[in-house]
Amino acid sequence: MKITRRELLISAGSLLAYSQLGSLANAEVNIAAQPGDQEMIASMCKALYPHDRFPMSIYMDVAAGAIKKGNADTGAKISFRAGLDGLKINKFDKMNFKKQTKYLKSIENTPFFGLVRGHTVVALYDHKEVHKIFGYQGASFDKGGYKDGEYNDLSWLPEPRIEEHPDLTAFLDDSSPKKYASLKIKKTF
Amino acid sequence: MKIDKKEKAVVVIGSGPGGAQVAYQLTKQGIPVVLLEAGRRIMKEEYVNEEWPAFSQMAWLDKRTMSGNARIVKDFNGLPTWLVKAVGGTATHWAGATPRFLDYEWKTKSTYGSVDGATLMDWPIDGKEMKPYYVKAEDAIGSTHRGGRPPLPANNNYKVFAEGAKRVGYKFYATGPYGTNAAPYDGRPASIQDGFNFQGDKNGSKWNPNVSEIPKALATGKLELRTNSQAVQITTDSSGKADGVLYMDTKTKALHRQEAKVICVAGNSIETPRLFLMSASSRFPNGLANSSDQVGRNYMRHLTGSVYATFDKPVNFFRGETMAGFLADEVKHNPKRGFVGGYYLETLALGPSFLGAFLDPGKWGKKFADMMDGYQNMAGMWIVGEDMPQANNRITLGSAKDAFGLPAPNVHFDDHPNDTAMRNHAYEKGEAIYKAVGATQTYRVTPYPHTHNLGSMRMSAKAKDGVVDKWGRCHDVKNLFVSDGSVMTTGAACNPTLTITALAIRQGEYLADQLKKGNV
Numbered sequence: 001m002k003i004t005r006r007e008l009l010i011s012a013g014s015l016l017a018y019s020q021l022g023s024l025a026n027a028e029v030n031i032a033a034q035p036g037d038q039e040m041i042a043s044m045c046k047a048l049y050p051h052d053r054f055p056m057s058i059y060m061d062v063a064a065g066a067i068k069k070g071n072a073d074t075g076a077k078i079s080f081r082a083g084l085d086g087l088k089i090n091k092f093d094k095m096n097f098k099k100q101t102k103y104l105k106s107i108e109n110t111p112f113f114g115l116v117r118g119h120t121v122v123a124l125y126d127h128k129e130v131h132k133i134f135g136y137q138g139a140s141f142d143k144g145g146y147k148d149g150e151y152n153d154l155s156w157l158p159e160p161r162i163e164e165h166p167d168l169t170a171f172l173d174d175s176s177p178k179k180y181a182s183l184k185i186k187k188t189f
Numbered sequence: 190m191k192i193d194k195k196e197k198a199v200v201v202i203g204s205g206p207g208g209a210q211v212a213y214q215l216t217k218q219g220i221p222v223v224l225l226e227a228g229r230r231i232m233k234e235e236y237v238n239e240e241w242p243a244f245s246q247m248a249w250l251d252k253r254t255m256s257g258n259a260r261i262v263k264d265f266n267g268l269p270t271w272l273v274k275a276v277g278g279t280a281t282h283w284a285g286a287t288p289r290f291l292d293y294e295w296k297t298k299s300t301y302g303s304v305d306g307a308t309l310m311d312w313p314i315d316g317k318e319m320k321p322y323y324v325k326a327e328d329a330i331g332s333t334h335r336g337g338r339p340p341l342p343a344n345n346n347y348k349v350f351a352e353g354a355k356r357v358g359y360k361f362y363a364t365g366p367y368g369t370n371a372a373p374y375d376g377r378p379a380s381i382q383d384g385f386n387f388q389g390d391k392n393g394s395k396w397n398p399n400v401s402e403i404p405k406a407l408a409t410g411k412l413e414l415r416t417n418s419q420a421v422q423i424t425t426d427s428s429g430k431a432d433g434v435l436y437m438d439t440k441t442k443a444l445h446r447q448e449a450k451v452i453c454v455a456g457n458s459i460e461t462p463r464l465f466l467m468s469a470s471s472r473f474p475n476g477l478a479n480s481s482d483q484v485g486r487n488y489m490r491h492l493t494g495s496v497y498a499t500f501d502k503p504v505n506f507f508r509g510e511t512m513a514g515f516l517a518d519e520v521k522h523n524p525k526r527g528f529v530g531g532y533y534l535e536t537l538a539l540g541p542s543f544l545g546a547f548l549d550p551g552k553w554g555k556k557f558a559d560m561m562d563g564y565q566n567m568a569g570m571w572i573v574g575e576d577m578p579q580a581n582n583r584i585t586l587g588s589a590k591d592a593f594g595l596p597a598p599n600v601h602f603d604d605h606p607n608d609t610a611m612r613n614h615a616y617e618k619g620e621a622i623y624k625a626v627g628a629t630q631t632y633r634v635t636p637y638p639h640t641h642n643l644g645s646m647r648m649s650a651k652a653k654d655g656v657v658d659k660w661g662r663c664h665d666v667k668n669l670f671v672s673d674g675s676v677m678t679t680g681a682a683c684n685p686t687l688t689i690t691a692l693a694i695r696q697g698e699y700l701a702d703q704l705k706k707g708n709v
């Protein structure tokens with residue numbers, strides 16, 4: 001259920017679809033089962049969130065997850081099949097990036113697009129390899145946290161003050177309702 | 190301690206900062222308390238230092254619906270809030286910023302005057318009365334920069350923030366006040382700069398009731414903590430006093446009843462009014478304690494918004510404390526800026542997983558990907574400011590049902606023009622800070638699902654204007670109290686938890702005294 005719940009947050013408006021993702025099993029007709037289908041979806045994932053630094057294998061992983069969701073129920077299946085057909089007919093994977101973007105704009109309101117985009121933005125940026133490429137180190141607790149010289153290793157700016165400014169208390173304390181009520185309101189709305 | 194369900198007990202509902210604090214104040218004085226918590230108890234060893242798994246471990250995901258013109262309604266329909274269902278409440282997620290209200294923020298109606306479309310009102314208490322409770326609350330939480338406690342060191346995100354602020358001409362920046370230990374305090378260790386405050390803090394340096402008030406209250410021998418116990422109705426006797434709580438075992442769905450002599454509700458600003466509305470009866474046809482029709486109204490979520498920026502050199506902003514960076518220069522009411530009230534800027538770091546989801550919900554394409562691609566060179570800040578209470582920003586019982594067959598709450602939220610004007614001002618200032626230290630790209634980020642939830646059971650001097658009196662006691666039902674942030678008459682600019690804690694300490698002391706005198 002973990003995947004289901006996380007998508008719950010992300011997929012604006014499609015909560016119901018996602019909450020029914022539990023029942024993936026026993027699908028009789030599977031869509032996107034042809035050779036090349038996963039590659040086609042992966043090219044869409046890449047056009048949506050293009051990163052030159054990411055190997056295609058990451059987008060292939062993401063595409064696999066999207067296809068799984070496309071098979072989740074009958075409703076998803078029929079819209080996914082139609083969307084995938086569209087990509088194929090238009091040879092989406094052979095278009096240049098500009099044309100791809102234009103094509104994606106034209107299908108932006110379809111459930112197929114919503115499913116693939118909603119899945120991709122979560123699965124892609126949650127991908128362990130993406131974290132590595134981004135230089136995101138994540139958890140450090142097991143190593144005793146980030147050490148002095150790590151969490152504060154930025155050296156292109158001067159060391160800042162960490163204590164409060166000596167005038168702060170006076171600044172915050174000077175807040176009598178009477179005094180502030182005398183300020184005139186200039187309404188801009 | 191075991192308390193019989195037939196015994197007329199003091200019952201507290203919800204174990205977040207509000208409920209746990211009241212339970213601790215009472216048990217500390219020898220008064221037995223039943224604490225009902227809808228979630229389970231998650232110990233720190235179980236916390237997960239990954240964003241989505243931690244979210245699904247503890248978030249409140251029961252069905253909710255939304256309406257209104259705020260962008261959040263479209264972006265995250267069904268998930269209006271970012272709240273926790275576990276012992277310790279949303280403070281399991283909380284970062285730790287602990288500023289206080291300014292004196293005039295208790296009296297916004299008399300200070301700001303009338304603002305079209307807003308239901309500003311003065312609190313029936315003031316800054317002078319609250320001052321000693323703020324000190325107690327800071328000591329309870331262990332706020333840095335207060336009570337002789339040292340500041341946290343600067344992490345990379347703070348270095349960018351502070352230097353940018355300085356170059357813009359600001360001076361009131363610091364690494365706190367912040368509710369995570371810089372030095373060992375109250376039996377908890379100093380921060381090891383391992384981040385993941387939002388995921389519970391495995392090191393236990395961060396204050397939250399699950400590592401403080403709950404174990405302390407249990408140690409008095411006077412607390413019975415009932416987990417997986419979700420209150421679904423408060424019942425009343427023939428005289429109109431509350432006399433019991435119906436609650437459900439969330440695992441077995443069995444319904445139980447606890448007899449009560451006093452009830453304190455602290456389920457946060459959606460579940461608290463929802464419970465009151467679900468407790469409608471022939472005596473209270475519009476919902477319990479709702480003769481004023483104010484239950485559920487004036488719901489606030491603070492201004493909020495974020496600014497992220499990328500630079501041509503590395504920042505690694507994810508390392509270290511999540512939100513240990515503060516700027517107070519814009520907090521003062523200054524209507525010349527084109528809005529009433531003020532705001533703080535606070536450092537904030539998210540991992541790529543959350544950032545992808547929150548940077549610009551629904552967006553795709555090259556600009557978005559380029560921003561994400563700059564992750565290592567990124568700095569971030571959060572805007573928290575006063576938002577306007579509005580009568581129709583409101584929690585109601587919708588027609589949808591949750592998994593238990595109970596009416597799901599609907600959250601209606603419209604942005605007030607004052608909120609929008611303030612947010613735009615803050616975006617500009619935030620961008621200026623980052624540009625002053627060489628930002629190559631800046632990004633204005635829309636509010637996340639609401640983390641600060643306030644105001645739906647507002648405190649008022651007169652019964653007709655609100656739900657509870659200055660002690661958090663219901664105007665209509667004298668043995669029924671509200672102990673969470675929903676009592677906030679107005680929300681001020683500051684993060685709310687210190688004030689929730691201060692109010693709960695004050696209420697707990699008052700209630701203990703009244704119970705001893707036999708007045709309730």
Ligand SMILES: Cc1cc2nc3c(=O)[nH]c(=O)nc-3n(C[C@H](O)[C@H](O)[C@H](O)COP(=O)(O)OP(=O)(O)OC[C@H]3O[C@@H](n4cnc5c(N)ncnc54)[C@H](O)[C@@H]3O)c2cc1C
Pocket residue numbers: 202203204205206207208225226227228271272273274275276277278279280281282283284285286287387418419420421455456457458460461464512639640641642672673674675684685686687689
């Ligand atoms: C990511 C994040 C960061 C934050 N950072 C800060 C910060 O830096 N500074 C700050 O001041 N605040 C911060 N907050 C806000 C802070 O967490 C809340 O203000 C605070 O937890 C509210 O306390 P509460 O007791 O009112 O409610 P909660 O903490 O939400 O507790 C309510 C509890 O009641 C339980 N409950 C609800 N309904 C029922 C029911 N019917 N029966 C039984 N139990 C029930 C819930 O399960 C929950 O445990 C942050 C929040 C989030 C999400």
